[in-house]
Amino acid sequence: MVALFAAALAWLLWPFFTPDMTAYLIPWLETIRERGVTEAFERPFSNYMPSYLYLLALVSPLTAWFDPMSVIKLLSVAGTIALALAMHRLLGALGVARRAHWAALVVALPSVAFNALLLGQCDAIYVAACVMAVAMAVERRHIAMFIWCGVAVAFKAQAILVAPFFLAIAIQRRVPLVEWFAAPAALLALMAPALLAGWPPADLATVYFRQAGTFGNDIARNAPNIWSLAGMIAPEFAPRLFGLALASALGAAAWFIAKMQIVRLDNVGLVGMAALAALLTAGLLPRMHERYFLLADMLIFAFAVARGTRPAFALAGLVQIGSFAAISGYLGLGAPMVAIGALCMIAATWIAARPLAVPNANDNPPTGRNPRPAVLRPGFRYDIEQRLSFRGSGE
Template identity: 50%
Template sequence: MQPTNTLRLPPVALTLACALVAHAALWPFRANDVDEYLIPWLEHIRHTGMIGAFATPFSNYTPPYLYLLAFASPLAAIFPLVTVIKLLSTAGSIALALAVWRLLRALDCAQPARGAALVLALPSTLLNAPFLAQCDAVWAAACIMAVAMAIERRHAPMLAWFGLAIAIKLQAAFLGPFVVALLINRRVSTRLWLIAPLVVLLTLVPAWAVGWPFGDLVTIYFRQAAYSDVLSLNAPNAWIIIQTLPLIGDLPLKAMAMAIATGASASYIAWLASHRLPARVIPAAALLAVLLVVGVLPHMHERYFFLCDILALSVALTRRDRTGWFIAVAVQAGSTLAILAYILDTQALAVLGAVSMMIATYQVALLLGFPSRADLSAKDDAGSTPTCAIIAWPRPMNARHRPS
């Protein structure tokens, strides 16, 4: 007999009510980045106009987020600037929840709305948008849509969404090994591969047309990469542990870290490209790619596991076993501890988060059989139990029971 999943998902209304209370509690906080970067950018847009603002470089972000900020700028006549920025970030969280709903629908999971609503109540989502006013949910939403398109074998839209995600934030490239492996696995025409870079370039055209120098636009990410030489900026990966060790943390380890990251990505691509890839294991395969890349790359920030948080929740919602929920909780704990380490300036929390994240990575690899040659089609089976189980709040005693 297969074990049953005793965890119930609350109704959407209850989840949204809890998320609303949490947003209200976190809203008054004002992060340093808001005053140092975001508010000056919004003020520039207000003073020079929604279109004229892009005539000259004024931000170290790529244009897509700035376009959204420009569209939201009229709200500054009604709300304080920080509120406008946080409203935009919260809109990104809503878009992310909708993307998760789309992914769950692609896998034909029951109660997709209840599962997707949980995105708005995740600790890392709450710390990201209403607390820090960050926009990670926007590029993560595009990545989740790319995964949903991969499940449906719609490769052109998948690459378009992936290109849009990269255009918003370079962190979306963490999903790159999964996308490349899937394209090789399914022998997708190389002509379609050009869709992603084409979308990236298209997002630059409006700013370039107004006057922003093209050379500056295409080098924004290179300038971002030169931000810091620290092995880990509170990212919950192995390097946060290593850099705290006496003597070892002072060694020039960047080249070795890059070599490890390259080797891990190549190994993952070779492994996934050579396996049959059932739709039901795609979220876990995508999760493993991001965990491996961010887990071994140097110079990562505390928020760079954000996509892992959402993919891990998706894995839990598309499985019926405790392993899926354990992975989701472990990833969420790792990310939340890292963000708290940044907020509280306590690196020890990031170290604890790294332990949790490494345990989660091991569990996902074990779940998929990485790096063995075992058939992935057998890795998510649980006897005759369907992959996507109905998970609902307990019904009243007199309610009619609907069979699974």
């Protein structure tokens, strides 16, 4: 059924293209074809990191049989398959039964399918690397975790949206600082081929800074977050909130890292916290786009599958609706859809954050053989564990 649904979506969406396809992706592929792989990388021809361009070069011979747009979308489909395999790995680390069936479902999720089959974007590739990094965090393989983090950043800067989670894990578990350098080492390793071909180091070092200024002073671009709502309500004033947005995101990240040091979570709860990190940063950082919640989509999906409760699946559905509504707004359905997406995503973020915002009434019970039971504050009802079951057995 999943295969049939995915095939139907491909048949429906494949002929369509977006402005990004004609303005960026197809010209990059044509540059590689015209110059040849070696000569193409001698000088900058893209505002993406070279990692994605390597893959474009790898599939460029397919243009002898397919049109350029189809070749680019085929690469995006391959990235989606990689994402499904990464989800299978993460669900395996969480001990989920029938994980192959759940991982296959990833390719049919609306936000994933539209990203590959319509937009032709490579977001699934960096999200797959982030999902693998979370799997390594669950298994306590910290060097591998940092390597996958470096790979993710090498494809897309949006990988840093989940950075507070990995930083919190590294601090909480006292991971040796030398192991942290596995992330920049992986990033540099992927940059090396372009550097050796002649790509200027200064250009590589500033790619993401130049990307940030692509759309001028817009505080958000169809992103399902609070700043898109602000832009709808006060379009002239909203760009002035850039500093507030940045400070809010940094403050939320610091709060998240600090709270992660004192909560007790099982492995499934850890994945929920990784999803929360992506929701917080994408929800509060300025200049976010509609596609930047794909990572949160996947992590909250893995959390819901592993937890297996109705509230967890409801939370995952809320995030998926929010993400897809924003994409629909970008595709022409306008600001109302983006606003609906923003409201869904804000509600999902609040629900996911409650295990951190409302901790146990007694996180540090007295020591001894028979510690006194926790006494709840008057009027305080703690039912997060029953409703969302984020908290574990105290691993």
